[in-house]
Structures are given as C-alpha cells and as structure tokens.
Amino acid sequence: MPPRPPIPWRRVRFLPRQRLRYRNMRRVSLLTAGILFFMWLLLPYDNTVRLAVRFNLKAVQATLTGSSRSGGQWVFAPPTFPVDLGEDTLVVVKTGYGTRDRLPAWFDALSPRSEFRDFLVIADYASREGEHQVYRGKELPVHDMVNRTLSHRALPTRMSHPRVVKYERLAEAIGNGEEELALQLSKTSGWELDALKFISGLELAYERFPKKKWFLLVDDDTYLVQTSLTPFLGHLNPWTPHYLGNAVGDYRARFAHGGSAIILSQAAMRLLLVKSQGVVSRAHSDSLSEVWGDRLLAKAMIRTGTYLDERYSHLFSGEPPRLSKIRADRFCSPILSFHQLATPAKMLGVGQQFGYVNRPVLWIDLWDLYQAPSPWRYGLDSSHKDWDHVGGPEEGATTVQNVATAEACIKRCEKKSRDCLAWTWDADTLDCNISPWMVVGGEAAGKISGLSGRRASRLESKCLKY
Known part of the structure; x- marks a missing residue:
C-alpha cells in the first residue's frame, strides 16, 4: 500500500493537548504583558527605567520619521489658537547683579514695533527706587528671587549652606555699596x-x-524673534501642558537649555505651581545643590508628567545669528531665539537686524539677512577666503589633518556628500574641517571656507516660499 501524502499545512490542526498548551502559553503571555504594563503605570514619572525607555523610543521615532518632525508648513497655515503677544504672553527676563548692565540693551533691542507688553525681571538682587528698568515709560523693578527661595517654607530658616553664605555675602556687599566686591x-x-x-x-x-x-x-543675553514666535505659538493649545525649548542633557533629565529660551503653557504652569505643591517644595530644596537651574526646572516638570517636547527643539538656537548652525533638518524651519549676546553692542546689533522684519524668519533666511555670498543657490561650490562657514568644533564635525590645499579639502567634503554642508581649510595648521551644518560665519585670517553648493541648493528647494 503506497504511503499517504503529507497533510497540507492549511489542514493541520492542534491536537487537544497541544491546543490547551498553546492557550495556556497565550494566557501567560497576556497576563505577563498586563502585569508589566500595570507596573509601568505605577512607576513615578521620573523613574530611571521609565525615562530610559521613553528616551530610546523617542530616538527610534526620530530615526523613522526624521528629526524635523514638526516641519515648517504650519508657519504658513492659519493659526488654530491665535496669539496676541501683548495680551497672551509674559516674558520673564533673568539677570544677575554682575550682568545687570545688559538689561538696558535687552529692552532697547526690542523695536518700536515690538508686541511684547508685560515683563517680569528676576535676579539675585533687588533694584532700588530710581534704579528700576524702564520700558515705554513703565518702571520694571528687578525682583530678588534668591531671597524668596531661601525664605520658602521648604527650607530651614537661614541655614548655613554654602550657597546661602555666598548669597548673604553678595547681598551685604551690595547693601554696603561695595561695588567692586559685589x-x-x-x-x-x-x-x-x-x-x-x-x-x-x-x-x-x-x-x-x-x-x-x-x-x-x-x-x-537671549533674543526672541517675535515674527517667528507668533505663528509658532498660534498652532499650539495653551490649555495643554507644553514645556518647550532646545533639548540638552541625557535620558535622565532632558531639559530645555535656558539660554535658548524656555516656553511654558498656561496648563503646564498651573499643573506645576497649583496642582503639584509637593513637587515645587522639593524643587526649592533641590535648588541648593542642583548645578543648573534649567535642569532643576525640567526635573520638576517631569515629576508632574510633563516632558520636554523635542519635536520643536530645532527651532531654538543657543548661538548668535552668525554662528547659528544651519543643519539639513532645519533649513526650512522658523528660528525663534538667539543666545550668547553678552555685550550691549551684540544685543543691539541683533535687534537692529531683526526688529523690522515683518515675516517669520527661517534658518536659511539668516544667509540673506547677513548678506552672505550665495553661489550655492546655483548649485555651485563656493570658496570664501579669510572666512569660516563651519564655526566652532562640535560633535558631528570631522577634522582631517595634513590636508595640503583648499582644493583637497573640497574633495574631502565631496566624498562625504551626504554629511557635508560646509568645509574650512586652515592654511596654518593644514586642518580640513568638515561639518553637516553651515554658518554665516565671520572673518578668519588664514582660512578658506565654502559650502557644498549642490546639497545646499537641493535643501533650499524644498522650502515653501512666502
């Protein structure tokens, strides 16, 4: 009798015992997943495991969807939540006794067309009568927030903590008129x-x-671009907790860099300051040991369940305009802020440059605003003598040593066509610096610098026009 042909796979059925085993395994798997999910929900928002998982999931999402996840199209769309900068925003300006000379320039940099109306100036000292900052005829006193923190009920009265001692020495020197010591x-x-x-x-x-x-x-020393800020805020719901800024730090506390500006919505402020008093008290206590105040704020926000929204991090610059790194993922995106404008002249210069712009400013617009050479717009590689379009070294840049000529440096850039936007060759050191960004830059004796024209032109071609 010939052997029976094998049973097609579609007709295979579990035997009763196999079916029972399969069902049990499935139930165990579902029960395990349910238990793990329930345990996940019970973990505090600032638990290290929770933060690590969230950080890695966000990294995978950024890889799959592209780092410029928010795009820039919303700049051209009607606002979902219209914003009046004068009526709807408060600008909290943070200064210190040693940098208080920056305040007049900060306010002077606001053009006559500025929409900002309400300000709060905070510092480690309080201004005296007749010494308040004045803006549009209105006096703006400087408020001593360090003294307020040290007076908080969460802290023992006038403890002998090193920071308390340092503050009291500063306050005493200011009170005694010892300007040099202060x-x-x-x-x-x-x-x-x-x-x-x-x-x-x-x-x-x-x-x-x-x-x-x-x-x-x-x-x-931070400048806000109001014409970009208005459409940005106009597409976000202020009644949803929003914590926004330039993301820095590791997975344990991703925080908005204070110098690049921090934005909090009404809902986020209420959640922190009204509904989370325990979190606030802990933050006051932690402020005696935390190195960075912007990270202290992030940790407090995380404990309320409000994480930094990194979809918009690329809209904030931690550098001055000429050194702001124009990367491929932000060519067509608006820019909201600049930083490191530490002298009155630098702040006033930026105010004059941007104060009369009547439309949102995109990152690539920096090139035209500062009248930088642009043969790359025709797909041509540029070469600019005694200039630097790369700027300071940073992670992501490459330095190739012993490159004999600028032409050889250009070829190095061409070999990294997917990663190179700008190159700079140093005639003194023979270093060839290659970067995935480009900056307007400035004079740099002995250097020759340029851009990858074809790549820059291709990136700009994707930008929507006004």
Missing part, C-alpha cells in the same frame, strides 16, 4: 545662585499674571 562675588558665585531663581521666578510670574497663555523664560 561684582567680584557675582562673578565667582553668580552661576550657583542662578539655580535659585527659576522656580521662585515662575511662582511670582504666575501670581502676578495668572491669566497669561504663555510664559517665556529668557536670559539677559
């Missing part, structure tokens, strides 16, 4: 006292302006 103390310990300003500053801001939709926290 400036020296501010220079050596001002950065430590800075962490004590953040939470108290936001508390005071919410107390005085509880109905504002958006709260903007900036340093005294």
Whole structure:
C-alpha cells in the first residue's frame, strides 16, 4: 500500500493537548504583558527605567520619521489658537547683579514695533527706587528671587549652606555699596545662585499674571524673534501642558537649555505651581545643590508628567545669528531665539537686524539677512577666503589633518556628500574641517571656507516660499 501524502499545512490542526498548551502559553503571555504594563503605570514619572525607555523610543521615532518632525508648513497655515503677544504672553527676563548692565540693551533691542507688553525681571538682587528698568515709560523693578527661595517654607530658616553664605555675602556687599566686591562675588558665585531663581521666578510670574497663555523664560543675553514666535505659538493649545525649548542633557533629565529660551503653557504652569505643591517644595530644596537651574526646572516638570517636547527643539538656537548652525533638518524651519549676546553692542546689533522684519524668519533666511555670498543657490561650490562657514568644533564635525590645499579639502567634503554642508581649510595648521551644518560665519585670517553648493541648493528647494 503506497504511503499517504503529507497533510497540507492549511489542514493541520492542534491536537487537544497541544491546543490547551498553546492557550495556556497565550494566557501567560497576556497576563505577563498586563502585569508589566500595570507596573509601568505605577512607576513615578521620573523613574530611571521609565525615562530610559521613553528616551530610546523617542530616538527610534526620530530615526523613522526624521528629526524635523514638526516641519515648517504650519508657519504658513492659519493659526488654530491665535496669539496676541501683548495680551497672551509674559516674558520673564533673568539677570544677575554682575550682568545687570545688559538689561538696558535687552529692552532697547526690542523695536518700536515690538508686541511684547508685560515683563517680569528676576535676579539675585533687588533694584532700588530710581534704579528700576524702564520700558515705554513703565518702571520694571528687578525682583530678588534668591531671597524668596531661601525664605520658602521648604527650607530651614537661614541655614548655613554654602550657597546661602555666598548669597548673604553678595547681598551685604551690595547693601554696603561695595561695588567692586559685589561684582567680584557675582562673578565667582553668580552661576550657583542662578539655580535659585527659576522656580521662585515662575511662582511670582504666575501670581502676578495668572491669566497669561504663555510664559517665556529668557536670559539677559537671549533674543526672541517675535515674527517667528507668533505663528509658532498660534498652532499650539495653551490649555495643554507644553514645556518647550532646545533639548540638552541625557535620558535622565532632558531639559530645555535656558539660554535658548524656555516656553511654558498656561496648563503646564498651573499643573506645576497649583496642582503639584509637593513637587515645587522639593524643587526649592533641590535648588541648593542642583548645578543648573534649567535642569532643576525640567526635573520638576517631569515629576508632574510633563516632558520636554523635542519635536520643536530645532527651532531654538543657543548661538548668535552668525554662528547659528544651519543643519539639513532645519533649513526650512522658523528660528525663534538667539543666545550668547553678552555685550550691549551684540544685543543691539541683533535687534537692529531683526526688529523690522515683518515675516517669520527661517534658518536659511539668516544667509540673506547677513548678506552672505550665495553661489550655492546655483548649485555651485563656493570658496570664501579669510572666512569660516563651519564655526566652532562640535560633535558631528570631522577634522582631517595634513590636508595640503583648499582644493583637497573640497574633495574631502565631496566624498562625504551626504554629511557635508560646509568645509574650512586652515592654511596654518593644514586642518580640513568638515561639518553637516553651515554658518554665516565671520572673518578668519588664514582660512578658506565654502559650502557644498549642490546639497545646499537641493535643501533650499524644498522650502515653501512666502
């Protein structure tokens, strides 16, 4: 009798015992997944495991969808949540005794067309009568937030903590009119006292302006591009918790870089300051040891379940305009802020450049605003003598040593066509610097610099036009 042919796979059926085993395994798997998910829900928002998983999932998402996830098309769309910068925003300007000379320039850099109306100035000292900042005829006193923090009920009264001692020495020098000593103390310990300003500053801001939709926290060397800010805020719901800024730090506390500006929505402020008093008290206590105030704020926000929204990180610049790195993922995106404008001349210069712009500013617009050479717009590789379009070294840049000529450096850039936007050759060191970004740059004796014309032109061709 010939052997029976094998049973087609479609007709295979589990035997009763196999079926029971399969069902049991499935139930165990579902039960295990349910238990793990339930345990996940019970983990605190700032648990290391939760933060690590979230960080890695976001990294995978960014890889799959592209780092410029928010795009720039919303700049041209009608706002879903229209914003009046004067009515709906409060600008909290953070300064210090040693940098208070920046304040007049910060306000002078606001053009006559500026829409900002309400401000709160916070510092490690309080201004005296007749010394307040004045803007459009209105006096703006400087509020001592360090003293307010040290007076918080979460902290023992006038404890002998090193930061308390440093603050009291500074306050004493200011009170006694010892200007030279006060400036020296501010220079050596001002950065430590800075962490004590953040939470108290936001508390005071919410107390005085509880109905504002958006709260903007900036340093005294930060410039805000209002024409870009208006459409940006206009497509976000202020009644949803939003914590926005330039992302820095590792997975344990991704935080918005304070110098690039921090934006908090009404809902985020209410969640932190009204509904999470325990979180606020802990933040006040932690401010005595936390190195950076912007990271202190991030940790407090995380404990409320509000994480930094990194979809918009590429809209904030931590550098001045000429050194802002124009990367492929942000060519067509708006730019909201600039940083490191530490002298009055630098701040006023940026104010004059951007104060009369009447439309959103894209990253690539920096090229035209500063009248940089642009043969790359015709697909041509540029070459600019005694200039630098790469800027300072940073992760992602490549330095090739012992490159004999600028032409050889250009070829190095061509070999990295997917990663190279700009190159700079140093005649003195024979270093060839290649970067995936380009900057407007400035004079640099002995250097020759240029762009990958074809790549830059191709990237700009994707930008929507006004």
